[in-house]
Amino acid sequence: MRTHINAITLAVSDLDRSFRFYHEGLGLPSPGIIGTEYVGGDDTPGGSAAMFTLDNGLLLSLYGRTDLAKDADLPDGPVTGAAMSLGYFVDTREEVEEVLERARQAGGTVVRPPLERPWGIYAGYFADPDGHLWEAVFFLDGKRPS
Structure with missing residues (x-):
């Protein structure tokens, strides 16, 4: 695979x-x-x-x-986005905030405002209109995982 x-x-x-x-x-x-x-x-x-x-x-x-x-070929069910999240990596702390604000202005919901995590990221979450969860992430050391 x-x-x-x-x-x-x-x-x-x-x-x-x-x-x-x-x-x-x-x-x-x-x-x-x-x-x-x-x-x-x-x-x-x-x-x-x-x-x-x-x-x-x-x-x-x-x-x-x-x-x-x-x-x-599955039964139709409600849309839910909480079972997983999609990561959106950005280059600055400010971009994390900009992405969240842009999502909010477009009709999404800021689920969690950005904050610094002890494992080296500054991140916050937004949900699209169907509840699909996205995390906007800035790596504090500037190095994205490869």
Whole structure:
């Protein structure tokens, strides 16, 4: 098995709202919502999704929660983001605060204001409109893990 992740797909309850949060609010580049011509049915998923290629090549994808459940052949359930968090590494302490404020202004929630942790980071958490948890992190020694 190769030791890298190529894409992370977040299940969202409202694709348009989530696209605006990530694209307009956080400034992630995207060609927009694609695949709208593939309309789902009772048992088949639709194809509408939004994709963001991040600087490190990782693809962040947004997909309707009902369509994701159908595609994976799982029961449809509520969107929840508390079972994991995504890390967003920045270059300064100030950027941690800027990311959290930008997320708040875009419709997200600051879950925990930034603070310095004894293990060498300055970090805070925000949640997107569906509750997906993100941690904005600055490494106090300036060295990101490789």
